[in-house]
Amino acid sequence: MKIGELAKLSGLAPSRIRFYEASGLIKSVGRKANGYRDYAPETEWILQIITGAQSAGFSLEEIRQLLPVNAQDWQQESMLIGLKRKVEEIEILQQRLAHNKAQLLRVIHGIESKPADVGCADNAQLLINQMREENDVTAK
Known part of the structure; x- marks a missing residue:
């Protein structure tokens, strides 16, 4: 899914999504031939976890330590x-x-x-x- 669609679904600005990506909180994504980012469907719920954790008082570093890179790595x-x-x-x-x-x-x-x-x-x-x-x- 493109960043605009992900932004609409998550309620986050595209710049915020790119920030989370650059911070390593969401997986780096592949780019299509036209240069657009292509996000996996689970990225939306990962963004919900990140924003919920921030609302609960977690720092980005704490979230990074707790959040698995993918759904199979939950500890x-x-x-x-x-x-x-x-x-x-x-x-x-x-x-x-x-x-x-x-x-x-x-x-x-x-x-x-x-x-x-x-x-x-x-x-x-x-x-x-x-x-x-x-x-x-x-x-x-």
Whole structure:
């Protein structure tokens, strides 16, 4: 199939498909006598796997390591290890984000509940001191 047809089926720009090919994520393709690339039918589902993996947070290098060159070379064990590793990374990121969100919400609350007789600069210093104390407690 030609790159235009593959682009239409996959929803990707032809330049993106060529990039994945140049990166080794999809097989290099033969060219017809007229110079057009001729992609195999399975290229569409490989592109779906690549874009889905990117959406899930996989880097191109991680995808390259997990993605077989062809459908007969799927290595379930190494793929499972890579997928489980990514889930662990996502869980760590979620914990970090939850901590950051909680800190931001405390700062927002501290700003919104600033006593009228306390200046903004003094309130900011109080909030900074509170955050330092909380970080010291959690670090122990």
